[in-house]
Amino acid sequence: KQEVTQIPAALSVPEGENLVLNCSFTDSAIYNLQWFRQDPGKGLTSLLLIQSSQREQTSGRLNASLDKSSGRSTLYIAASQPGDSATYLCAVEGSARQLTFGSGTQLTVLP
Amino acid sequence: EAGVAQSPRYKIIEKRQSVAFWCNPISGHATLYWYQQILGQGPKLLIQFQNNGVVDDSQLPKDRFSAERLKGVDSTLKIQPAKLEDSAVYLCASSLEVNSPLHFGNGTRLTVT
Numbered sequence: 001k002q003e004v005t006q007i008p009a010a011l012s013v014p015e016g017e018n019l020v021l022n023c024s025f026t027d028s029a030i031y032n033l034q035w036f037r038q039d040p041g042k043g044l045t046s047l048l049l050i051q052s053s054q055r056e057q058t059s060g061r062l063n064a065s066l067d068k069s070s071g072r073s074t075l076y077i078a079a080s081q082p083g084d085s086a087t088y089l090c091a092v093e094g095s096a097r098q099l100t101f102g103s104g105t106q107l108t109v110l111p
Numbered sequence: 112e113a114g115v116a117q118s119p120r121y122k123i124i125e126k127r128q129s130v131a132f133w134c135n136p137i138s139g140h141a142t143l144y145w146y147q148q149i150l151g152q153g154p155k156l157l158i159q160f161q162n163n164g165v166v167d168d169s170q171l172p173k174d175r176f177s178a179e180r181l182k183g184v185d186s187t188l189k190i191q192p193a194k195l196e197d198s199a200v201y202l203c204a205s206s207l208e209v210n211s212p213l214h215f216g217n218g219t220r221l222t223v224t
Contacts, residue, residue: 034212043217044213049212
């Protein structure tokens with residue numbers, strides 16, 4: 001059974017810092033990995049999707065990497081802003097074509 | 112493009128009562144999902160539809176939960192009877208096809224007292 005772990009559970013940084021969020025998964029037989037953002041009281045917004053054959057994806061200040069063999073992904077946020085404050089979730093799509101989510105990292109960027 | 116619409120936004124019921132949630136996916140999206148998100152956890156898939164057929168309902172507690180997607184568009188999720196542990200946010204998501212990015216609604220927050 002696939003398990004997804006995100007560390008840390010919460011992170012607080014001053015504005016302007018670069019930061020890295022971590023995600024690990026137990027079963028490397030995945031189709032893709034996605035990073036989502038969730039604001040309080042809202043649904044999830046897809047940020048980046050990395051296919052299993054890819055190593056990384058970039059969108060603006062966000063860069064996500066995937067190392068399937070070690071079961072790890074990182075989300076790098078450059079020059080963080082208070083508007084980046086949210087919960088970030090990673091999810092892997094496995095052989096059953098289901099998404100398994102981690103519990104998320106709650107990020108607070110202080111002005 | 113209009114997003115995924117869900118209603119109601121909030122619902123408070125007593126245990127053993129029944130409740131229903133409604134979802135209208137993005138137009139043209141064939142795949143529809145219902146997720147349960149308990150506070151502090153990631154979403155857990157309850158059921159996945161492809162058009163009006165069920166693809167996966169392996170994690171749906173079928174003794175109390177039911178879902179349908181008539182005509183392959185709107186969907187309803189019902190709980191009957193509700194238990195305290197059903198308190199959660201119920202998220203609906205849709206995608207163009209199985210391997211496409213998911214688009215989520217804002218969810219329905221259910222409190223069972």
